[in-house]
Amino acid sequence: MSRHSADSPSDDDIGREQEYVSMLYQRLDGLREQASRRLTEQLRSTGGTLQARSQRDSAVRMYADQVEQFSAVESGLCFGRLDRDDGSRHYIGRIGIFDSGGDYDPLLMDWRAPAARAFYLATAANPQGVRRRRHLRTRQRKVTALHDEVLDLATAAPGGHEELTGEASLLAALDAGRTGRMRDIVETIQAEQDRVIRADLPGVLVVQGGPGTGKTAVALHRAAYLLYTHRRELSTRGVLLVGPNTTFLRYISQVLPTLAETGVLLRTQADLFPGVTARRTEPAATAALKGRPVMAEVLAAAVRDRQWMPDEPLEIELPQQEVLLLDPATVRAARDRARRSGRPHNLARALFDVEIVHVLAAQVAERIGADPLGGENLLDEADVAEIRRELREEPEVRAVLDRLWPVLTPQRLLADLYAEPDRIAVAAPMLDDTERALLHREPGGWTPADVPLLDEAAELLGEDERAATARRERIRALQREYAEGVLEIARGSRSIDVEDEFEGGEILGVADLIDADRLLERQEEVDRLTTAQRAAADRTWTFGHVIVDEAQELSPMAWRLLMRRCPSRSMTIVGDVAQTGALAGTPSWAEALAPYVADRWRLEELTVSYRTPSEIMAVAAGVLARIDPALRPPRSVRDSGADPWDRAVPAGRLAAELVTAATAEAGALADGRLGVIVPDGLVDELGAALAAALPEAAVGEHPELESRVVVLTVAQAKGLEFDVVLLVDPDGIEAGSPRGASDLYVALTRATQRLGIIRPT
Numbered sequence: 001m002s003r004h005s006a007d008s009p010s011d012d013d014i015g016r017e018q019e020y021v022s023m024l025y026q027r028l029d030g031l032r033e034q035a036s037r038r039l040t041e042q043l044r045s046t047g048g049t050l051q052a053r054s055q056r057d058s059a060v061r062m063y064a065d066q067v068e069q070f071s072a073v074e075s076g077l078c079f080g081r082l083d084r085d086d087g088s089r090h091y092i093g094r095i096g097i098f099d100s101g102g103d104y105d106p107l108l109m110d111w112r113a114p115a116a117r118a119f120y121l122a123t124a125a126n127p128q129g130v131r132r133r134r135h136l137r138t139r140q141r142k143v144t145a146l147h148d149e150v151l152d153l154a155t156a157a158p159g160g161h162e163e164l165t166g167e168a169s170l171l172a173a174l175d176a177g178r179t180g181r182m183r184d185i186v187e188t189i190q191a192e193q194d195r196v197i198r199a200d201l202p203g204v205l206v207v208q209g210g211p212g213t214g215k216t217a218v219a220l221h222r223a224a225y226l227l228y229t230h231r232r233e234l235s236t237r238g239v240l241l242v243g244p245n246t247t248f249l250r251y252i253s254q255v256l257p258t259l260a261e262t263g264v265l266l267r268t269q270a271d272l273f274p275g276v277t278a279r280r281t282e283p284a285a286t287a288a289l290k291g292r293p294v295m296a297e298v299l300a301a302a303v304r305d306r307q308w309m310p311d312e313p314l315e316i317e318l319p320q321q322e323v324l325l326l327d328p329a330t331v332r333a334a335r336d337r338a339r340r341s342g343r344p345h346n347l348a349r350a351l352f353d354v355e356i357v358h359v360l361a362a363q364v365a366e367r368i369g370a371d372p373l374g375g376e377n378l379l380d381e382a383d384v385a386e387i388r389r390e391l392r393e394e395p396e397v398r399a400v401l402d403r404l405w406p407v408l409t410p411q412r413l414l415a416d417l418y419a420e421p422d423r424i425a426v427a428a429p430m431l432d433d434t435e436r437a438l439l440h441r442e443p444g445g446w447t448p449a450d451v452p453l454l455d456e457a458a459e460l461l462g463e464d465e466r467a468a469t470a471r472r473e474r475i476r477a478l479q480r481e482y483a484e485g486v487l488e489i490a491r492g493s494r495s496i497d498v499e500d501e502f503e504g505g506e507i508l509g510v511a512d513l514i515d516a517d518r519l520l521e522r523q524e525e526v527d528r529l530t531t532a533q534r535a536a537a538d539r540t541w542t543f544g545h546v547i548v549d550e551a552q553e554l555s556p557m558a559w560r561l562l563m564r565r566c567p568s569r570s571m572t573i574v575g576d577v578a579q580t581g582a583l584a585g586t587p588s589w590a591e592a593l594a595p596y597v598a599d600r601w602r603l604e605e606l607t608v609s610y611r612t613p614s615e616i617m618a619v620a621a622g623v624l625a626r627i628d629p630a631l632r633p634p635r636s637v638r639d640s641g642a643d644p645w646d647r648a649v650p651a652g653r654l655a656a657e658l659v660t661a662a663t664a665e666a667g668a669l670a671d672g673r674l675g676v677i678v679p680d681g682l683v684d685e686l687g688a689a690l691a692a693a694l695p696e697a698a699v700g701e702h703p704e705l706e707s708r709v710v711v712l713t714v715a716q717a718k719g720l721e722f723d724v725v726l727l728v729d730p731d732g733i734e735a736g737s738p739r740g741a742s743d744l745y746v747a748l749t750r751a752t753q754r755l756g757i758i759r760p761t
């Protein structure tokens, strides 16, 4: 029984709300124009003291952000109204807007403000001082519908789900056709989701939930909430959100901007080592091995192996001098002292050099300072210091030092290790022959599983001057991108400011006022970067908060990397251990987190699936039981009225039958998207057949998700959703990997409306 009563607002109500909403949009336009004008003013101003320039660059950043934000919240600016028992009334929207008059009355309350929370939590049983909750639906700037809930047990209407907030608006959102881009859920956040979104900032929060329970949506809204609520703390260190692959990041990329937040760094694991683009592929077994904790030991041993111990004395021939000798005992003593310092390899090299040069200088001094009369050595300490200085400069000495203790980049260390079975044998005695063979490969690009290893290597090696130079270059490239972005924003708003200010005179575009190079130079003068720019370019950056989506896929080595990026351990970890596809992924949160926080983490569970209708969830539940009989599927919030169909076809007719089914389903879609999920081994063949028959079908490594028909493997489909899904060869998917049942569970739960299964016989 519903504990809310719904009454029907009239056309007059719609008219009144339209007036209010139009007023809000007018105010939004005013704010955008003001920010745009100020941006142009700031771009135009030049010179001044360093401090003045610094302030001006902050202002440029602030106004550019504002122009962007005011544009991004255009759609659905205001979506709710709370009428409270005390007669007060609040409109709820994507951002806060205040009256421009003297007293700054709130006209629109940001959904993240504490007082807006009742919009998501108030129920008839616990109305929290709210009498009526109104949902406003708008299209562009027009109010198209209202839906009211009166929170009064006495007038509660029968039917519906008592635990849902704003049920009618929620169901409308769930039934709407998909677009290929994730939408925000700010209008219809449910109570269990709100609890996660507004959970405290410190500590590790794990959000476990089955498919379609809104984990991704909640993770994104939590990022927006945390930035709003803890802006001072988080704006300096930034927030990092890690997703499983670039297709997924494109899928979610619109959500934070529409919540007026642009300061979150979105990255895949493959992008977390600045300067490396990890797009190479490798067998799943190799990736799994590289994810194991033992690889930390392998890398440490690989570094030690590069600290070379000669068996024989080394001869160093200096021009016009006798040959110097470096015996193994000296090298060993120098190596041990350098190691004992505990410094990373590259930084310990200086200590090693001191020891070796000291011994060589003693040899030289012995010879040239020898008293022909047999007395004490004729050289004093200053002379010997000068000999040491000269020896350091000798190319022959440097060459020997480089050979004994080479300065290494992480890339060099790892590429050399993979390329040489002998090196692997020395570094990995704890692995067996088959495992060692998995690590061997020729140089040429990096895989996602290499990224945590590069990071580990960077820790072991320490940063040398070359790494610092490379970082500065990356920062410069990002700064340039930013400078161009600011000018783009200013150009986009040119009609307003330039026409106002240069009426009748010569019209100057922003490009005439300043170009990207000049803006970039100016930024460098005062060393001003956005947090995201610094963080993206700097491997050693530590974030204020880290959010990980599909976190079950992370290997132990990837967890090590992420924990380094977040020493405060303020993290939100979102995923579903039943959907783990990666062989090195985690079947247990406790296991993944124990090395870093022991049992000091909080668990929140999401239990309702908003995506997957009950008919499809019933099929998926059978697979879930095969993964682990103790696991329970989430409850579906709705039925679709369409039972999944399951058709066996002769293997030779698979492509033809799929094309027929896909053509029929694509034709039946009013709007919305069709996803075709196929086993890895069939994606090329079936993708080509579909693309030939349906030119709109998107196929490939990074398919365009906004296409009406998209062909994907399970790994690509992770985290995505479609109105209709055609699933090909479920048995092949299940048999295709040791985690095949989880892959099938993922594939079965991608549809919001209908599912069809085609299996070859």
Ligand SMILES: Nc1ncnc2c1ncn2[C@@H]1O[C@H](COP(=O)(O)OP(=O)(O)OP(=O)(O)O)[C@@H](O)[C@H]1O
Pocket: 170, 173, 174, 183, 184, 185, 188, 189, 190, 193, 209, 210, 211, 212, 213, 214, 215, 216, 217, 218, 576, 579, 610, 611, 718, 719, 720, 721, 749
């Ligand atoms: N409160 C809500 N209001 C409207 N839509 C919602 C709500 N919660 C979730 N949804 C919708 O349900 C769908 C599934 O959400 P989401 O992708 O975040 O789930 P998930 O738990 O991450 O799923 P998976 O584990 O399969 O990746 C999305 O379309 C999302 O917009």
